[in-house]
Amino acid sequence: MKKHTTIWVILMLMITGFSSVVSAQTNKKANEDTEAWRYELEVAGTGVQGTYLLKVWSYSKKPNVAIEQAKKNAVHGIIFKGFAGDQGILGKPPLTTNSNLEQEKDEWFKDFFADGGKYMKFVSLASDGAVAAEDRMKVGKQYKIGVLVSVNVALLRKDLEDAGIIKSLNAGF
Amino acid sequence: MKRQIMKIALVSLMVLGAITAGFSQAKKPTLMVVPSDVWCNTNGYMQVYDDQGTKVKIPDYKRAFQENSDLLAVISKINGMMAERGFPLKNMESVIKTLESERAENAILTSKSGAGVSESPMDKLKKTAKADIIIQLTWDVLKTGPKKSVRFTMQGIDAYSDKEVATAGGTGNPSFSAETAVLLEEAVADKVDNFNVGLQRHFDDLFANGREIIIRIKKFDSWKNDLETEYGGKELNVVIEDWVRANSLKGRFSNSDATENMMLFEQVRIPLYDANGNAIDARGFARGLQKFLAAAPYSIVNKLTAKGLGQAVIVLGEK
Numbered sequence: 001m002k003k004h005t006t007i008w009v010i011l012m013l014m015i016t017g018f019s020s021v022v023s024a025q026t027n028k029k030a031n032e033d034t035e036a037w038r039y040e041l042e043v044a045g046t047g048v049q050g051t052y053l054l055k056v057w058s059y060s061k062k063p064n065v066a067i068e069q070a071k072k073n074a075v076h077g078i079i080f081k082g083f084a085g086d087q088g089i090l091g092k093p094p095l096t097t098n099s100n101l102e103q104e105k106d107e108w109f110k111d112f113f114a115d116g117g118k119y120m121k122f123v124s125l126a127s128d129g130a131v132a133a134e135d136r137m138k139v140g141k142q143y144k145i146g147v148l149v150s151v152n153v154a155l156l157r158k159d160l161e162d163a164g165i166i167k168s169l170n171a172g173f
Numbered sequence: 174m175k176r177q178i179m180k181i182a183l184v185s186l187m188v189l190g191a192i193t194a195g196f197s198q199a200k201k202p203t204l205m206v207v208p209s210d211v212w213c214n215t216n217g218y219m220q221v222y223d224d225q226g227t228k229v230k231i232p233d234y235k236r237a238f239q240e241n242s243d244l245l246a247v248i249s250k251i252n253g254m255m256a257e258r259g260f261p262l263k264n265m266e267s268v269i270k271t272l273e274s275e276r277a278e279n280a281i282l283t284s285k286s287g288a289g290v291s292e293s294p295m296d297k298l299k300k301t302a303k304a305d306i307i308i309q310l311t312w313d314v315l316k317t318g319p320k321k322s323v324r325f326t327m328q329g330i331d332a333y334s335d336k337e338v339a340t341a342g343g344t345g346n347p348s349f350s351a352e353t354a355v356l357l358e359e360a361v362a363d364k365v366d367n368f369n370v371g372l373q374r375h376f377d378d379l380f381a382n383g384r385e386i387i388i389r390i391k392k393f394d395s396w397k398n399d400l401e402t403e404y405g406g407k408e409l410n411v412v413i414e415d416w417v418r419a420n421s422l423k424g425r426f427s428n429s430d431a432t433e434n435m436m437l438f439e440q441v442r443i444p445l446y447d448a449n450g451n452a453i454d455a456r457g458f459a460r461g462l463q464k465f466l467a468a469a470p471y472s473i474v475n476k477l478t479a480k481g482l483g484q485a486v487i488v489l490g491e492k
Contacts (some may be wrong), residue, residue, distance in 0.1 A: 033278050046359045047344075049254065088322070090363050091415030096376070153366070154257060158455035168258035169373055172380055 008052040025114065030060050034113070039073035041083035042146075043091065044126075050154030052078065052092065053126060055135070057146045063136065066145035067125075069154055074149045075119040075156065095157055098167050105165055122156040198379070199445040200452045200482055204255065204329075205263040206248045206306035208237055209311040216241065234302075240268040247310065247357055251327075254365045260372075268302040276300065277375030295478070305482050307333055308374075312357065320347040325360035327368045329375070333387050333455070334440065339371025339448040383422035383442035386483045388462070390436040396490025399433040404471055410436055412471070416462055418440060459485035 033039065040057040047053040056074045060066035077083060078095060080102060085091030102109055112118050126148035135146030161168040213219055213232035218241070220233045229328055245266075252262045279290045309328040314321055322345050329339035341364040345356055379385075390413060392399060400410040407415075410431055418424045422442040430437035443458045451457075456479035466473045466489070476488045 046363050049250075049362050050257070085343075088344065088369050090341065090343055092366055097373070167373075168259055169369055169376070170201070172199055172376070 027065060030058070030065050031072075031113075031115075033059055034069065034073055034076050037081065039069075039077065041074065041077040041081065043086045043089050044081055044148055046089055047150055050152060051150050052082065053148070053154050054078075054151065055146050055148050057144055059139070059142050059144055061142055063131070063143050063145055066143055067131065067147050070145070070149055071123040071125070072113055072119055072150050073135070075123050076113065078151055078153060078156065079160070095153075095160060098166075101165070108163070108165065118159075122152045126150045131168035198452060199384075200454050200481060202305035203263050204306045204308060205265050205268070206251055206308045207302075208234070209326075209328075210243060212311045212313075213237060215313060234265065235269055238269070243354060244359060246354060247312070247361060248318065250358060251308070251310075251363045253366060254361070255369075259368060260428065261306060262308070262470065263302075263304050264304055267352055272300055273301065279333055279491070285346070299480070303481060304330065306330065306338065307332055308368075308434045312360065314353055314356075315347075317347065319349055321349075321351070321353065321356065323353065323356040323360045325357070325364060327364055329368065329372055329376075331385070331483070333479060334385050336385075338375035339368050341365070341368035341371070380445070382425070383444050384454070384483065386441050386443055386458065388417065388438040388441055388455070388459055389484075390438075390484045391486060391488045392434055393488055393490035398473075398490075399431045400431070400436060400489075409471075409473075411467075413462070416465055420461060454482040455479055455485040457478040459487055463487055 038059060042055040042057065043053070044055045045053040054074055054077075056070040056077070058066040058069045058073050060069060078092070080094050080096065082092050082094040098104070131145055133149060137144040157166070160166045207219075210232055213234070214230065216237070218233045218237035219230045220227055221230050223229075248262075248264070252264070255262050276284055283289050284397060307330045310326070311328075312323055312325040315324055323387055324342075324344040326342035327340065328337050328342075330336070331338050340362075343364070345360050345363065348356060351359075390400065398409070400413070401408050403409075404412060413436060414428055417426050417428075420443075422444050426441040427439050428436065429439045439459075443453065443455070445452060447453045447457065456477065459477055459479070463475055463477045466475055466487070473489050474491055476492050477485065478488075479485045
């Protein structure tokens with residue numbers, strides 16, 4: 001009986017360990033996708049003053065990872081990529097005009113975009129994370145999930161300016 | 174001992190001077206939102222006067238500010254968003270009021286001996302609302318059946334070169350229920366960031382290639398010489414052109430007009446700081462030319478006037 005219990009405990013521990021490794025790998029893959037620009041930003045409306053309302057399409061084997069990664073992708077895209085406009089709403093260029101910024105400030109952005117990093121301060125899920133049925137697609141073995149997020153661009157820009165990452169409009173005057 | 178103290182004092186002054194120069198910042202351009210002529214005309218804010226038989230329309234800004242609350246709301250919203258970016262705008266309505274009160278004060282200001290404030294016709298002419306960059310604003314409400322949308326345009330125009338340095342515009346989403354004020358707020362929030370990208374590009378260019386200014390050379394008719402008069406075998410216009418070439422940044426300028434009575438230098442790129450590290454503008458730059466012409470061998474008495482940061486006029490012959 002005692003032997004059986006020991007086997008069960010070891011088995012449970014192995015399963016837990018294995019699932020943690022898988023989860024960590026899924027997160028790592030999602031982060032790699034972000035760095036490889038594997039996400040899409042779509043304007044979803046005019047946000048209140050100082051915010052952008054976006055639909056972020058992210059990829060992952062696990063829908064909940066894609067939903068969480070959408071926040072990171074939104075901030076990443078606003079800083080480096082910008083997004084196209086849609087009918088009645090203008091697209092926005094990226095916050096930086098320096099195309100090598102992510103390499104030049106590599107260390108700073110690693111901390112900024114770390115899991116639970118400072119980027120979280122500027123982004124929130126607009127619909128409490130609820131994903132419409134048409135925004136959840138299976139592409140091969142992965143899910144492509146569209147999540148509505150709101151990004152406080154005014155605060156994000158101020159933060160990057162204060163940290164000396166991007167130049168403010170009145171720099172030099 | 175005394176000599177040593179003098180030496181220390183001199184070195185300290187030099188270090189202080191260098192530090193001050195290091196902290197010196199470029200002269201900041203002023204921005205002001207102005208409703209466009211099209212908007213004023215469409216909304217009936219125009220004055221009509223008879224100019225020798227020709228009817229001339231000019232915008233009546235004062236009445237527009239007094240009567241149109243949408244205009245006030247839009248300007249205030251733009252101002253709020255620009256102030257957040259460290260660029261508070263000059264408020265045109267306040268500028269007009271200040272000019273009026275100054276005019277009234279000047280009219281009644283007298284010294285104890287009864288002397289009034291001297292004011293030439295040129296001084297009076299220059300008393301207008303002005304800024305280095307004018308943000309020209311136009312919008313109209315488009316209607317398709319019950320649906321309304323706002324077409325909104327912001328144009329940033331450099332007051333000296335007349336170049337459009339930043340722009341943002343477009344038609345917003347049509348709506349059945351939203352009020353015009355709400356659609357306008359939405360339009361401003363949507364356009365200002367894109368406008369600022371253009372403005373940033375303009376400032377980047379300014380820091381990389383220098384400030385772009387205009388210099389005009391004129392002559393008083395009382396002066397017996399003109400710009401074709403030769404000094405040491407060179408016509409005066411060539412002497413002036415050589416000076417501008419030598420002193421502009423990378424020799425960049427275009428001499429777009431030249432006669433015996435006037436010269437016009439456009440797109441003159443000037444450094445933001447002089448040799449001492451002090452920030453300069455068109456007036457500071459043209460002062461160099463003024464001194465050059467006033468000195469031997471030319472010894473030409475001349476008068477220098479300026480308009481904002483980007484335009485300077487030198488009139489030869491008299492003060």
